[in-house]
Amino acid sequence: MSPVEWGSWGEYYPQPARPEDAGAILELVRVWEGRQSADIAARWLDRQPDGFFVIRNHEGENLGMLAILELSRASLDDVNADPGARAAWGFAHGSAPPRRGEALTLCRFVIDRHNYQGPSATLNATPILTLQKQLSTPNLSWDFLALAEPDKWNAYFAAADLPRAEGADFTVGERDYGLFAHDFRKVSVDAWTALWAERALTQDVDSAPREHTQPLLVLSHPDFETAVRQGFKDLRRPDLLARNPLLRTRLIADRTAAAGAAGLESVLREAAATLAHHPRDDKLLRAVDRTYLRPAATQEAAAAALGLPFSTYRRHLTQGMNRIISVLWDQEVYGQDQAEVSTP
Structure with missing residues (x-):
């Protein structure tokens, strides 16, 4: 399954959320994911408002939203209050823990108004925003993406070198979610984007990624x-x-x-x-x-x-x-x- 909605590609652009967008953002989360998820989003919106983005049409209407959270600058109370953040934190620290001074990010609450997490303008914006974050975050260790119905995304994100974080699924309300993860200390942003550029040029978008270099070790x-x-x-x-x-x-x-x-x-x-x-x-x-x-x-x-x-x-x-x-x-x-x- 591809997340790209070609009909809207290039038509709508993500923008940092403004204070007056808070009500619309939380309503989107409540409608698609329920009250419990909306309460979690409200907590993050209060703690890290700079991590929230909206996708607007030409009339300024909010078409969707997503959040990119920096768990490395969050309190443990905030991490533990969100099952998704807690799962990402636990997976990272159980696999190859972020070291002092290293960042850990999580893309959370990806919601399109009309198509939730199906192909849409919102999903088009997600890789743009996450790549910007990856390139601009010093000392990035782990980056996670949280999605509902994760099984349908396994093959796509495995090919993108963003494999499923096994054992890190979580539930909020009545929805089940999975995490997809990449450790940029092992394969850097530059190497990762170079791989994608090569595959795009060869139109090899459905094949498993080739390892050009041995992944780096992350030593304690x-x-x-x-x-x-x-x-x-x-x-x-x-x-x-x-x-x-x-x-x-x-x-x-x-x-x-x-x-x-x-x-x-x-x-x-x-x-x-x-x-x-x-x-x-x-x-x-x-x-x-x-x-x-x-x-x-x-x-x-x-x-x-x-x-x-x-x-x-x-x-x-x-x-x-x-x-x-x-x-x-x-x-x-x-x-x-x-x-x-x-x-x-």
């Missing part, structure tokens, strides 16, 4: 820290660096010049070099240098080469590695450019 902070520490231990062993999970993370994927073990070694050495930016960190850099960059035979020998008591050397090494891990984590979560801007 503890797993990321472990990988960085192992990377420094293996810095002079390309065969071991080639197995490091950092090679499949955004940390490396964002750098066109970084590839394979040599690329990872370069990234780790660059991160260590950031300790030279601050004179007070020179002692930390020297400890890292004699341990990993130009290693002594043992840590005891490294401490002796630096003329330090072993306990002082270990403290400097621990502080230096913690600083390096923090620098690399910022690059992993926020991207290299944003992390560099924020670095003092």
Whole structure:
């Protein structure tokens, strides 16, 4: 099933909802989904009015509405008050949790006045608005779409690399809903849109998407820290660096010049070099240098080469590695450019 209604394509455009649209928005939700759903929409309209949009005809009549919510800036009380938001939140955190600073979005209440969630001007507007949101949301992790009667959409959205979030169905009133989800940390917005552009040009719109690159890994902070520490231990062993999970993370994927073990070694050495930016960190850099960059035979020998008591050397090494891990984590979560801007 295709959501496109070709007869109205290009005729009607989504607009941010105005305060005076609130009554019409909630009435649409009540008519199609019931009072309980309308109460949930009213709560979100109060909390995130900037996430609501309406589709108007040339006379200004409201033809439909939808909402794109940022669950990452919502309170847990608000998330838990909406079964759809709660299902999205639970699925994301049970699969690959958003990390600190990462956004999580949910397209909710897609309702056309005449055709509900069938092909319509409102469904035409939905991918336009969601793509705008995806492109303009920094550090987007998960993006979800909630639809009623989800079974009929399974094949279509699977082909769009927005597969069904298994086990995340929910019910509000008398309607059952499903969620469709994409983790943009694994396949970025750019890669996702490039795939769609290629398929559109080849008119291959009904086939399953081809994987051009292996999806990126989304490491938790503890797993990321472990990988960085192992990377420094293996810095002079390309065969071991080639197995490091950092090679499949955004940390490396964002750098066109970084590839394979040599690329990872370069990234780790660059991160260590950031300790030279601050004179007070020179002692930390020297400890890292004699341990990993130009290693002594043992840590005891490294401490002796630096003329330090072993306990002082270990403290400097621990502080230096913690600083390096923090620098690399910022690059992993926020991207290299944003992390560099924020670095003092």
